[in-house]
Amino acid sequence: MKSPLRLTTPLTDKDIESLKAGDNILLDGVLITARDAAHKRIVEEMDSGGTLPVELSGQVIYYVGPSPARPGRPIGSAGPTTSYRMDAYAIRLMEKGIKGMIGKGKRSPAIIEAMKKHKCVYFAAVGGAGALLARRITASEIVAYEDLGPEAVRRLTVKDFPVIVINDIFGGDAYIMGVDKFKA
Amino acid sequence: MRLIESQTIVQAVKSLCIEANYNLKEDVTSSLRMAREREKSETGREILGQLLENAEIARKDGYPLCQDTGVAVFFIEMGQEVSISGAGLYDAINQGVREGYAEGFLRNSMVVHPLKRVNTGDNTPAIIHLESVPGDKIKIDFMAKGGGCENMSGLTILSPAAGVAGVKDFVIKSVKEAGSNPCPPIIVGIGIGGNFEKAAILAKKSLLRPIGTRNADPDVAKLEEDILDEINKLGIGPQGLGGSVTALSVQIEVFPCHIASLPVAVNIECHSHRHAEVVL
Numbered sequence: 001m002k003s004p005l006r007l008t009t010p011l012t013d014k015d016i017e018s019l020k021a022g023d024n025i026l027l028d029g030v031l032i033t034a035r036d037a038a039h040k041r042i043v044e045e046m047d048s049g050g051t052l053p054v055e056l057s058g059q060v061i062y063y064v065g066p067s068p069a070r071p072g073r074p075i076g077s078a079g080p081t082t083s084y085r086m087d088a089y090a091i092r093l094m095e096k097g098i099k100g101m102i103g104k105g106k107r108s109p110a111i112i113e114a115m116k117k118h119k120c121v122y123f124a125a126v127g128g129a130g131a132l133l134a135r136r137i138t139a140s141e142i143v144a145y146e147d148l149g150p151e152a153v154r155r156l157t158v159k160d161f162p163v164i165v166i167n168d169i170f171g172g173d174a175y176i177m178g179v180d181k182f183k184a
Numbered sequence: 185m186r187l188i189e190s191q192t193i194v195q196a197v198k199s200l201c202i203e204a205n206y207n208l209k210e211d212v213t214s215s216l217r218m219a220r221e222r223e224k225s226e227t228g229r230e231i232l233g234q235l236l237e238n239a240e241i242a243r244k245d246g247y248p249l250c251q252d253t254g255v256a257v258f259f260i261e262m263g264q265e266v267s268i269s270g271a272g273l274y275d276a277i278n279q280g281v282r283e284g285y286a287e288g289f290l291r292n293s294m295v296v297h298p299l300k301r302v303n304t305g306d307n308t309p310a311i312i313h314l315e316s317v318p319g320d321k322i323k324i325d326f327m328a329k330g331g332g333c334e335n336m337s338g339l340t341i342l343s344p345a346a347g348v349a350g351v352k353d354f355v356i357k358s359v360k361e362a363g364s365n366p367c368p369p370i371i372v373g374i375g376i377g378g379n380f381e382k383a384a385i386l387a388k389k390s391l392l393r394p395i396g397t398r399n400a401d402p403d404v405a406k407l408e409e410d411i412l413d414e415i416n417k418l419g420i421g422p423q424g425l426g427g428s429v430t431a432l433s434v435q436i437e438v439f440p441c442h443i444a445s446l447p448v449a450v451n452i453e454c455h456s457h458r459h460a461e462v463v464l
Contacts, residue, residue: 017203035330037301061216067291076289077251082332082365104332104423105365106373114201126231126423127332127367128456149303150291164425175364177425182225183419 004162010058011099015121019165021172025123027161031062031102035081037151039089046092053144053153055159056095060123061119065150066140067130075140075156077130080104083122087111094118102163106175116169123163124174136161186263186320188464190270193322196462197280200326201256202288204460205248208239210274211394212432212457219369219422219429228427232369235422235455246289250456253290254328256281258308259389263319277324278308293331313385321463328458333403334371334451336362339384342446351376351448358450359415359431364424369432369453371395372415375449378439387451390435392459399436408434422455 009029019025032054034042043166045052061164063083074121083103090101091114099120104127107115115122125133154180166174213236220232242249258277271279285292285307294308295301306327327356338358342350355374362370375386398405412434421427441447 019250047454065251065293066290067248067253068289070246070289076246076291077253079251081252082335084365099385104367106363106424124364124423124425126238128250128454129234129238131241131245131249131250132234135241136246136247149305150293151303175424175426177229178225178421178424179363180426181419182421182426182428 011059013119014056016099016121016169019121019168020170021165021168021174022177023165025163025165027060027163028159029157030059031060031158031161032056032059032157033064033154033156034067035063035151036085037148038153039086041145043089044046044094052096054155056093059098060100060102061093061098062102062156066134067150069140071134075137077133078134078137079130080125080127083107090114094120107167112167112173116171119169121165121169122167125161125163126164133161185267186265187267187269188322190268190272190276191274192464193268193273194280194283196324196464197277198284198287200324200460200462201281201284201290201328204326204328204458205253205288205290206246208242208249208456209459211396212455213239215395215432216455217247218340219432223422223427223429225421225425225427228422228429231422231425232429246301249458250289250330250382251291252293252330252332253285254330254458255294255334257327257388258310259325259331259392260312260314261317261323262314262410263321264316265320266322273314277310277312281308281310282306302404321326321462323461325461326459327391330454330456333366333454336366336452337387337450339380339447339449341380342448344444344446348407350446351407352414354448355411355450356414356418358452360418362395362452363420366452367456368420368424369422369429369455371453371457372411372431372434373451373453374434374436375451376436376438376447377441378444379441379445380445380447382439383449384451386437386439387449390437391453391457393435395457397435401438404436404438408436415455
């Protein structure tokens with residue numbers, strides 16, 4: 001495995017242009033969490049002209065619904081959920097300036113195209129490594145939609161949060177590259 | 185008649201929920217270690233190492249193995265000579281889930297209505313499969329079944345003429361389409377025969393067998409091996425990033441079926457295969 005690159009969020013277009021599918025990255029800074037129900041509500045908010053719960057420009061969205069934190073800890077287990085379910089909403093968030101999405105699993109061709117247009121990358125974190133990833137999260141606060149429970153929008157502060165670039169803005173796809181190399 | 189207090193069942197279920205979500209069983213960890221030995225991709229080996237490290241952190245530091253602590257699925261073998269006092273069996277199981285998920289800091293992942301989607305707040309109701317068996321004991325098998333892999337599962341009813349080749353094609357197609365989504369390396373549970381609902385239950389039930397154990401019928405065992413080989417030629421690998429270990433095991437259960445039908449169900453399970461059992 002290539003040695004990891006470091007990036008600090010929020011991300012800029014220049015950061016995005018430097019990333020290639022297959023790159024290992026350690027992220028520092030803030031991630032905004034949102035999964036199915038939060039995406040639905042954010043997009044409904046956009047449609048009704050309401051105020052968004054968080055500024056999305058430059059942000060990296062982490063598709064996660066963490067388990068409850070034990071007392072004295074910022075968060076419980078916190079690995080990625082499957083991303084394709086957010087394909088129905090992700091373009092709307094890209095239009096608001098998000099620069100990255102973290103999840104697991106392949107995206108639709110429409111999302112991959114939109115990522116090129118909006119300069120946004122798709123990262124994967126290791127699915128089912130929620131305990132390991134939780135220890136890279138140093139702070140967590142609910143910033144919106146508390147009623148959604150595990151699906152509330154949180155602002156996470158992360159240190160050395162390991163992700164891999166799946167889709168870059170040049171058409172590279174780490175899933176396709178990987179499978180092509182190993183299929184018999 | 186042997187009398188079992190419903191509270192005994194509540195306590196047992198509560199312990200199973202917590203145990204399964206924090207302690208990855210030896211059959212799974214040893215299967216992951218063996219996978220790391222034979223995985224050809226360096227990235228794949230690294231990921232398998234992280235999954236083993238994750239299991240260590242979960243056990244030692246008290247984080248659930250995965251944030252998706254699942255739908256609580258139970259297979260109950262209820263001895264015919266057992267009677268339960270106090271609350272009913274289903275109420276006792278749901279109470280155990282409620283307490284286990286709260287005290288174990290496990291995530292509530294159930295919504296009340298599939299179309300209205302408001303969280304039930306306590307991870308109930310559990311999904312309970314009840315079987316009546318001879319004897320005076322109750323066997324409770326618990327599985328914390330994640331949504332990501334469950335979503336990649338499928339069922340078809342083939343024509344009998346499709347035979348073994350048809351079964352293989354359907355399973356391989358299901359795994360290939362699932363790709364990176366269900367957190368490979370996966371465990372593939374397959375139910376063949378029965379009818380529409382029986383095939384699905386068989387597929388899930390096959391996942392209760394220790395990982396890597398073969399069906400007692402040598403022909404079915406051979407089919408398990410053959411399908412596993414074919415799956416691992418797909419190249420999907422750990423997390424879908426390419427590699428030689430896409431599945432850890434293929435486990436098939438069969439049942440008699442109608443002369444017109446060949447039902448096949450594929451229940452995909454992620455590498456974080458969380459299960460626990462107890463006999464009361």
